[in-house]
Amino acid sequence: MKISWQSKATIYRKSAGTNIYGEPTLSFAGKSPVGFVKFIESYDKSSVRADSSASGGKADIDLFDAVLIFPKTANLKIDDVLLIEGVKLEVKRVHNRFGLRGKPGHFEVGANLWVFQ
Numbered sequence: 001m002k003i004s005w006q007s008k009a010t011i012y013r014k015s016a017g018t019n020i021y022g023e024p025t026l027s028f029a030g031k032s033p034v035g036f037v038k039f040i041e042s043y044d045k046s047s048v049r050a051d052s053s054a055s056g057g058k059a060d061i062d063l064f065d066a067v068l069i070f071p072k073t074a075n076l077k078i079d080d081v082l083l084i085e086g087v088k089l090e091v092k093r094v095h096n097r098f099g100l101r102g103k104p105g106h107f108e109v110g111a112n113l114w115v116f117q
Contacts, residue, residue, distance in 0.1 A: 005033035064110035
């Protein structure tokens with residue numbers, strides 16, 4: 001698959017230890033090219049209704065602030081922190097997409113803005 005990578009991502013892995021503020025310490029895990037599918041820089045979420053009635057039902061879907069694609073060579077794990085274009089994102093889903101006809105695939109990554117709490 002011929003992908004035109006749009007930016008570079010720095011990947012950090014959370015360690016078990018914490019700093020003096022109680023935040024997890026981050027260790028460098030690598031750099032990787034990245035492609036953007038969706039990238040929304042926002043802190044508020046809107047509710048999604050499953051139906052148009054007044055039942056207040058909610059749809060069961062994944063909502064991410066960013067959906068990105070990475071090459072298969074990327075060293076990614078869930079809960080890693082990505083630094084892309086000055087924005088920190090936390091990886092919440094890594095989905096393996098397979099290539100067709102012998103071509104390499106890629107990883108589809110769902111990530112949310114990372115704000116340590």
